[in-house]
Amino acid sequence: MKSVYRLSLLSILLPAVMAVAGARTQGALIESGEAFLRPLQERDSVLIADQLEYGFELDEVKAGTGFMFQDFSKGFCEGVEVVSPWKIDTVKVLKGRKKSPELMNLRGSVTITSFDEGRYELPPLYVIRISPEGRTDTLSFSPKILDVRTMPVDTTGFKVHDIKGQIQYPVTFREILPYLAGAVLLALLVLLSIFLIRKYIRRSAEESARKEPAHITALRKLDRFRGDSYWAPEKQKAFYSGVTDALREYIASMFGISAMEMTTKEIFDGLKGKDIRPDLYEEAKDLFERADYVKFAKYVASQTENAAAVPAAVKFVTMTYQEELDTESAETVPHAETKEE
Numbered sequence: 001m002k003s004v005y006r007l008s009l010l011s012i013l014l015p016a017v018m019a020v021a022g023a024r025t026q027g028a029l030i031e032s033g034e035a036f037l038r039p040l041q042e043r044d045s046v047l048i049a050d051q052l053e054y055g056f057e058l059d060e061v062k063a064g065t066g067f068m069f070q071d072f073s074k075g076f077c078e079g080v081e082v083v084s085p086w087k088i089d090t091v092k093v094l095k096g097r098k099k100s101p102e103l104m105n106l107r108g109s110v111t112i113t114s115f116d117e118g119r120y121e122l123p124p125l126y127v128i129r130i131s132p133e134g135r136t137d138t139l140s141f142s143p144k145i146l147d148v149r150t151m152p153v154d155t156t157g158f159k160v161h162d163i164k165g166q167i168q169y170p171v172t173f174r175e176i177l178p179y180l181a182g183a184v185l186l187a188l189l190v191l192l193s194i195f196l197i198r199k200y201i202r203r204s205a206e207e208s209a210r211k212e213p214a215h216i217t218a219l220r221k222l223d224r225f226r227g228d229s230y231w232a233p234e235k236q237k238a239f240y241s242g243v244t245d246a247l248r249e250y251i252a253s254m255f256g257i258s259a260m261e262m263t264t265k266e267i268f269d270g271l272k273g274k275d276i277r278p279d280l281y282e283e284a285k286d287l288f289e290r291a292d293y294v295k296f297a298k299y300v301a302s303q304t305e306n307a308a309a310v311p312a313a314v315k316f317v318t319m320t321y322q323e324e325l326d327t328e329s330a331e332t333v334p335h336a337e338t339k340e341e
Contacts, residue, residue, distance in 0.1 A: 028137050032056070035125045035141040040111070045149050048115055051083055055109025056125055056141045060094065063101040064132035070125065072110060079120050080146060084111040101132065112146075120146040214253035215321040221246040222313050231306040239306070240291035243313050247284065250317055254324070264288040275327065276320060284316045 230239030
């Protein structure tokens, strides 16, 4: 466990000679026991390139104690290298007495390794300790012997083999699951984008249709049904539905009647009180009734009736719109003459 307490650990690295010399001038040289040497991988022997911790342990260190360590950046010993520099771990925290600093057990070490077989005498460890009161001592830890060996080879049964190819393992469902999930998510995003784009285009078209006058919208929709492409018996239902729906929208906008939800009888009962010429009224009513026969009674209209459907609808739209304009003009002119008088 790394120290997270109030212990002030000074990571100032000094040569061993300077540490000893500093101890002679500032404090005592204290023999503090043996250093420890532990392999990071538990084995019966140390093999080439194995990494080991080489360091010291101190018990009941007061909080606020500082340390200075040897500098191994320029070399450790012949045949042995330092892999990682000094690190300090807090092994255990001991609660001190009331109004006294905490105590803790510490372990400091460097990580070393060797790439050559042999027996190496590691250098002794010197640590300068600075107490919270300012007293300086040098702690000395006796060295260890590092015995590095190679992997033993049975020369009696040794045989050279070719280099084996890379082992191919079967792909599991767990491995391809993230890719499947990504593909599904991508497909959903594409579908959502298409849906939003189509919705935006439809809404834009509806807004454009709402902005233009009702008679222009009706004439534009009726223009789609000109010609005889919808006159075949199997297409007449769509033909008459399209023509009458265009008239329903026009009637709803022009005369304020909810024609889209009404039957033919209800629509023309509502139009009776409007200022519509009788011949236009009857011609439009005949068109709606014929459309009802085609849509609901499987009636097949004749070529003459089909040819007259769109012109009758166009005539109703243009004439009623023109009569509305004439009525508005007639109401405006007397008003203007009154102002002149």
